Amino acid sequence: MTTPLESLIATGTKLWLDSIDPELVAENRRLGATGATSNPLIIADILKTGRFDDRIEQLMRQGLNDADVAWEMTDHLVAQAQEVFLPVWEATGGDDGYVSFELDPLLEDLELGPPEDERVARYIELGKKWSAGHKNRMIKVPATPAGLQALEDLAAAGVTLNVTLIFTQRQYEQAREAVWRGAQRRESLDGFKSVYSIFVSRIDVYTEKHVPELSPAAQGQVGIVNAKRIWAENQRYWRDKGTPLKQEIIFASTGTKKPEDPPTKYVAAFAGSDIETNPPATNAATQKSGLTFTRQVDVLPPQEVLDEIDQKVDFAHLEATLMAEGIKKFADPFRHLLELISEKRLVLAN
Numbered sequence: 001m002t003t004p005l006e007s008l009i010a011t012g013t014k015l016w017l018d019s020i021d022p023e024l025v026a027e028n029r030r031l032g033a034t035g036a037t038s039n040p041l042i043i044a045d046i047l048k049t050g051r052f053d054d055r056i057e058q059l060m061r062q063g064l065n066d067a068d069v070a071w072e073m074t075d076h077l078v079a080q081a082q083e084v085f086l087p088v089w090e091a092t093g094g095d096d097g098y099v100s101f102e103l104d105p106l107l108e109d110l111e112l113g114p115p116e117d118e119r120v121a122r123y124i125e126l127g128k129k130w131s132a133g134h135k136n137r138m139i140k141v142p143a144t145p146a147g148l149q150a151l152e153d154l155a156a157a158g159v160t161l162n163v164t165l166i167f168t169q170r171q172y173e174q175a176r177e178a179v180w181r182g183a184q185r186r187e188s189l190d191g192f193k194s195v196y197s198i199f200v201s202r203i204d205v206y207t208e209k210h211v212p213e214l215s216p217a218a219q220g221q222v223g224i225v226n227a228k229r230i231w232a233e234n235q236r237y238w239r240d241k242g243t244p245l246k247q248e249i250i251f252a253s254t255g256t257k258k259p260e261d262p263p264t265k266y267v268a269a270f271a272g273s274d275i276e277t278n279p280p281a282t283n284a285a286t287q288k289s290g291l292t293f294t295r296q297v298d299v300l301p302p303q304e305v306l307d308e309i310d311q312k313v314d315f316a317h318l319e320a321t322l323m324a325e326g327i328k329k330f331a332d333p334f335r336h337l338l339e340l341i342s343e344k345r346l347v348l349a350n
Helices: 004-010 022-031 040-048 053-061 066-091 116-131 145-156 169-183 201-210 222-238 265-269 280-288 303-312 315-349
Strands: 014-017 035-037 099-102 137-142 161-166 194-199 248-252 275-278
Touching: 004 014, 004 280, 014 022, 014 280, 022 066, 022 280, 035 066, 035 275, 040 066, 040 315, 053 066, 053 315, 066 099, 066 137, 066 315, 099 161, 116 137, 116 145, 137 145, 137 315, 145 161, 145 169, 161 169, 161 315, 169 194, 169 222, 169 315, 194 201, 194 222, 201 222, 201 315, 222 248, 222 265, 222 303, 265 275, 275 280
Parallel strands: 014 035, 014 275, 035 099, 099 137, 137 161, 161 194, 194 248, 248 275
Antiparallel strands: none
């Protein structure tokens, strides 16, 4: 009997996990997941368990400061997950089986971060550093002004990219163009792979607050419509570029935020193509749902709903608001990770 997640994958969706916890990676690999992604919040949650205290203590004895411990542990945990998904990468010729590694979020700190030109240079430097020697590691770069400026040189250098923190078509188009310019500077397009992470549920949280006048038919659909439109544009754009590997959309932020929404709301909406990066709880709830999924990624609401969204939603304001929130959510978890390691230093020293 086909399970719900098996039916999702059968529609053409690649299922990735929004975690690199070794236990969750193993469990979700058995369920059909073929990739994963990480961020400082995920790393902190793993380290809180105490399972890696021995390794942390060893790094501290080597004289590493808190930030260096954080990055060494991130590198270690991402590499562990890469080993699990490497057979997928090999079987697909590099079209799947990746684990994403997020670059330093503190570069985007509005008060303490460096000037923009230095941020760009650091993104390029760090992207090359953390991707070196890794077949199936993607480097996550945010679609901030500095991140977008770094993409061309990173793509030209052969770095496999996951452009994250994308909320609008404008951001997506800027990212895509920069990556493609860089790809064309390579000697060959063999091995060129890029993905674009479109955040979904945060948009519906935004419209609840900022566009309450949307009708019940449109409210809660803006994130889905926005991502599906970007997906369609991505399909059109790459169709004639002759890239051996697929350049794909990641449907991210797929965990529902409203208790009354079924946990499979976004999972079902994007079934049929590209990549869904789902939180562990979303995958677990999906597997328990008993549902059979069908292709929905190219199905849009009625025209009157689309017209209403276009008339009432100010996407420039949406992008500015969600990017300001996103940058804060980007940097704060890394500060929390550093605090956690500092606390562990005191405990382990005793």
